[in-house]
Amino acid sequence: MQTLPVLPMPAAILSFDFDGTLHDPASDPAVPVEFFELIRELRLRHRVLWGINTGRSLGHLQEGFVESKFPFLPDWVVAREREIYLADRSGGWLPHAPWNRQCELEVHGLFQRAAKLLARIRQEVEEHTGAKWMEWHGEPAGVIAQTEEEMAWIVERVTPMAAAEPHLSWQRNSIWLRFGHRDFHKGSSLSEVARIHRLPAGCCFAMGDSHNDLDMLDPAHAGMTACPANAVEEIRAKVAGGGGLITTAVHGHGVIEALRHYFHKDRA
Ligand SMILES: [Mg+2]
Structure with a gap:
């Protein structure tokens, strides 16, 4: 293709x-x-x-x-x-390196700075909901809720907590949430x-x-x-x-x- x-x-x-x-x-x-x-x-x-x-x-x-x-x-x-890829002539994908590298660097630094805050957010989520906290390579923090209502509750609860780290933001899509950097x-x-x-x-x-x-x-x-x-x-x-x-x-x-x-x- x-x-x-x-x-x-x-x-x-x-x-x-x-x-x-x-x-x-x-x-x-x-x-x-x-x-x-x-x-x-x-x-x-x-x-x-x-x-x-x-x-x-x-x-x-x-x-x-x-x-x-x-x-x-x-x-x-x-x-x-947040990761940009440009199509090459042979149907492959080239990472847009300057942007992707900067993004990775900023996100990595942010997650180091915000480690304790994220641990508190995780505790809050796990204590009060049935949502699952996700951590895997390249994706340091995410949440999967059981329902849209549960996710709405989590967002309401997390918003004032996350304000302590101004660069911390998240992307929500239905029952999924991915923590990230506010600039990417x-x-x-x-x-x-x-x-x-x-x-x-x-x-x-x-x-x-x-x-x-x-x-x-x-x-x-x-x-x-x-x-x-x-x-x-x-x-x-x-x-x-x-x-x-x-x-x-x-x-x-x-x-x-x-x-x-x-x-x-x-x-x-
Ligand atoms: Mg969509």
């Missing part, structure tokens, strides 16, 4: 969340075929670069591409909400991709459905924003507040609706 032909001078960057936005496991195919047809057309008419901005790891996302029958690869991906998220990663191509936030389109998409749906990172009809309430409020589009369709069909809204304005 390869990307579409290289664009010498892109004019816009498209950033799509994967699970719940582009991808719906209950549909077959999970990503609508029309989406890829539209991307081909927008590539020619509007010189767009497109990428997937996800909480998945790169490996897990690649499985998603195969399983969803992607006919071609995106130009870039953001994995685990889907939004700042999208802006870094745009910076590589010398494009301002106004030329960036972002679309997502869940809490971990809040940052990239901020006008600081994307001038064109949208969420599908199935998005969580906080995302709908964020998009509406920024003058973005809440589509009437769900998942991938909502994505098609949003792209037509922003890029087919010139048509009768």
Whole structure:
């Protein structure tokens, strides 16, 4: 699988969340075929670069591409909400090294500084909920709750505790939460991709459905924003507040609706 032909001078960057936005496991195919047809057309008419901005790891996302029958690869991906990879000509992925190294360094330093605080947060979570604390290589702290309600309780409880370390933040997606650095998220990663191509936030389109998409749906990172009809309430409020589009369709069909809204304005 390869990307579409290289664009010498892109004019816009498209950033799509994967699970719940582009991808719906209950549909077959999970990503609508029309989406890829539209991307081909927008590539020619509007010189767009497109990428997937996800909480998945790169490996897990690649499985998603195969399983969803992607006919071609995106130009870039953001994995685990903060690592940037750029597609090479042969279908492989090159880490965007300056950003990824800096991110790793900052995150590592933060987790060292915040070790005691995270231990207190862990204790609080384990004492009061049935949620599972996760620690594995490259992912020093995460939580999996049993329900969305339990996760909402955890976030409310953790917020004042985490304020003790100003760089500590987290990304929440449904029942999952990943602790991280406040400067590295889907939004700042999208802006870094745009910076590589010398494009301002106004030329960036972002679309997502869940809490971990809040940052990239901020006008600081994307001038064109949208969420599908199935998005969580906080995302709908964020998009509406920024003058973005809440589509009437769900998942991938909502994505098609949003792209037509922003890029087919010139048509009768
Ligand atoms: Mg999502």
